[in-house]
Amino acid sequence: MAKVLMKGNEAVGKAAIEAGCRYFFGYPITPQSEVPEYLSDELPKVGGTFVQAESEVAAINMVYGAAAAGARVLTSSSSPGIALKQEGIGYISNAGLPAVVINMMRGGPGLGTIQPGQADYNMAVKGGSNGDYHNVVLAPASVQEAVDMVMEAFDIADMYGTPVIVLADGLIGQMMEPVEFNYVPREGIPAKTWALTGKGKGERHNIKNLVIDPDDCEDWNHEHFEVYEKIEANEQAWEEYLLDDAEYAFVSYGTASRVVRTAIGYLRAEGFKVGMLRPKTLWPFPQKGFDKWNDQIKKYLDVEMSMGQMVEDVAYACNDKNKVVFHGRTGGNVPTVDEVVAFGKEVMGGGK
Amino acid sequence: MVLDDKRVRIITGHYGSGKTEFAVNYVTQLRKQTEQKVAIADLDIVNVYFRSREKKKELEEQGIMVIASSLEGSGVDVPAVSGAMTMPVTNKEFQYVVDLGGNDVGTLVLGRMKPLLDPAETEFFMVVNTYRPNTSTPEGVIEQMENLEYASGLKVTGFINNTNLVRETTAQCLAEGDAILREVTKRTGVPVKYVSYVEELLTEELPEGLAGELFPMKFNMRKTWM
Structure with missing residues (x-):
């Protein structure tokens, strides 16, 4: 398929359709409203169903229902709307159902601002709902990567029976970039033999959330964690940018990583041996990537559009909290290239 | 020469056509070509980023008057426009550029201005990027044009061939856009007024005989890392 120029929000909608998603339940919120706008036009054309629910809470529970019925289903929102969906995400996680949730993050907390942010890291990665659970969290840094990750998210969700969160931000949602759509499904995605499709003459299927007996509930948790172990073993993804001779490495994801990449160009031109380890999965965090470079890297320079929510994960991954330094902007602001260059020089020496 | 266009230039197009980048470059050129007062109005009530x-600040420093929302701030997500938007229409000392919001919904804002517009001194330019899914064929362009005309009550007076894939733009892109827009011109009689491209992106020679005046641009809206 030839390249077209699309806005991130439209492109993720199209990616979902290409990946076979035919159900969207959501509620508009800036800066992701083009996702429902696009899908309200396009889903009916392919025999799909678009519902603008009365609230985010209603939407996520419609997702729960569609997932239980075996559908590929999507919801999307931006930060405060995702906060509203947390209860439903917990229920879907506990039921072990596949679903995809897109978050085009904006500045918070609370209603915050409509400008881009990355301060929902903890909500997504640490779990904003109650109980012991994880969701796979994918972090795209371009419109093309958002497209690819949305397609992959449906496969991962079906593979392991878990919600997958695509954690982007308002800039990825709003910016135009050239994209192409090449969906090739993974091999080995299990059939949804458990789906609630009407018993007929077949077996009784049961999707539930309440586990009254504590021993049963504990067993159930352990079963979830066996799945999480497999995900941690198989699904860690990261990019290594100019690390071969690097003594210092930025750690940054999404939009912030684009600013960092440009800043690295300037720092390299001045002779600094610096690269970037860019997590593409935030859960599972790319421990394997860090294991590979920890001996060589003197300091990790964490750059985020938050007050440093990823710092603890970087410190854990490099097993030395003294190796991690942080620079961030928050509340809807994006760090500038100059700012990141100055931060780099301050850490690596040669700062003024 | 942009100064040769009619005094009030309304620039429209589906979102993603590159309308704002064109409008900002256009008004900058206009400023260089005249001693008259120059104003740009940002009437985008559809997009919330890249307006x-x-x-x-940069435009005002060049001596261009900027009329935007009556509510200040990049984070204001309210479809408010300033009452000042009509002033450069009636005050003929002004050369005026109007950056209209994306698609037919965005053009509704013009309702406020329309009774004051004199067709003899008004351009209604439609910016087209044929790599955008809705305007990738002559039929698509004509449908979008008709939607814009219906919503605004104005007739499109010229197309801007702004066909691009951002940093992946080649000269061939402009030629492809040219072929589609020539067909549109044939069917509608509306000419291609400018063919616009970001100078730093095109290292190769432009194809000969493109319809419209060449309009090289600089990136204003896109940062180096975008």
Whole structure:
């Protein structure tokens, strides 16, 4: 398929359709409203169903229902709307159902601002709902990567029976970039033999959330964690940018990583041996990537559009909290290239 | 020469056509070509990012009057426009550029201005990027044009061939856009007025005989890392 120029929000909608998603339940919120706008036009054309629910809470529970019925289903929102969906995400996680949730993050907390942010890291990665659970969290840094990750998210969700969160931000949602759509499904995605499709003459299927007996509930948790172990073993993804001779490495994801990449160009031109380890999965965090470079890297320079929510994960991954330094902007602001260059020089020496 | 266009230039197009980048470059050129007062209005009530009002300071420093929302701030997500938008229409000392919001919904804002517009001194330019899914064929362009005309009550007076894939743009892109827009011109009689491209992206020679005046641009809205 030839390249077209699309806005991130439209492109993720199209990616979902290409990946076979035919159900969207959501509620508009800036800066992701083009996702429902696009899908309200396009889903009916392919025999799909678009519902603008009365609230985010209603939407996520419609997702729960569609997932239980075996559908590929999507919801999307931006930060405060995702906060509203947390209860439903917990229920879907506990039921072990596949679903995809897109978050085009904006500045918070609370209603915050409509400008881009990355301060929902903890909500997504640490779990904003109650109980012991994880969701796979994918972090795209371009419109093309958002497209690819949305397609992959449906496969991962079906593979392991878990919600997958695509954690982007308002800039990825709003910016135009050239994209192409090449969906090739993974091999080995299990059939949804458990789906609630009407018993007929077949077996009784049961999707539930309440586990009254504590021993049963504990067993159930352990079963979830066996799945999480497999995900941690198989699904860690990261990019290594100019690390071969690097003594210092930025750690940054999404939009912030684009600013960092440009800043690295300037720092390299001045002779600094610096690269970037860019997590593409935030859960599972790319421990394997860090294991590979920890001996060589003197300091990790964490750059985020938050007050440093990823710092603890970087410190854990490099097993030395003294190796991690942080620079961030928050509340809807994006760090500038100059700012990141100055931060780099301050850490690596040669700062003024 | 942009100064040769009619005094009030309304620039429209589906979102993603590159309308704002064109409008900002256009008004900058206009400023260089005249001693008259120059104003740009950002009437975008559809998009919330990448609006020309983000460049208010840079434009004002060049001596361009910027009219945006009556509510200040990049984070204001309210479809408010300033009452000042009609002033450069009636005050003929002004050369005026209007950056209209994306698609037919965006053009509704013009309702406020329309009774004051004199067709003899008004351009209604439609910016087209044929790599955008809705305007990738002559039929698509004509449908979008008709939607814009219906919503605004104005007739499109010229197309801007702004066909691009951002940093992946080649000269061939402009030629492809040219072929589609020539067909549109044939069917509608509306000419291609300019063919616009970001200078730093095109290292190769432009194809000969493109319809419209060449309009090289600089990136204003896109940062180096975008």
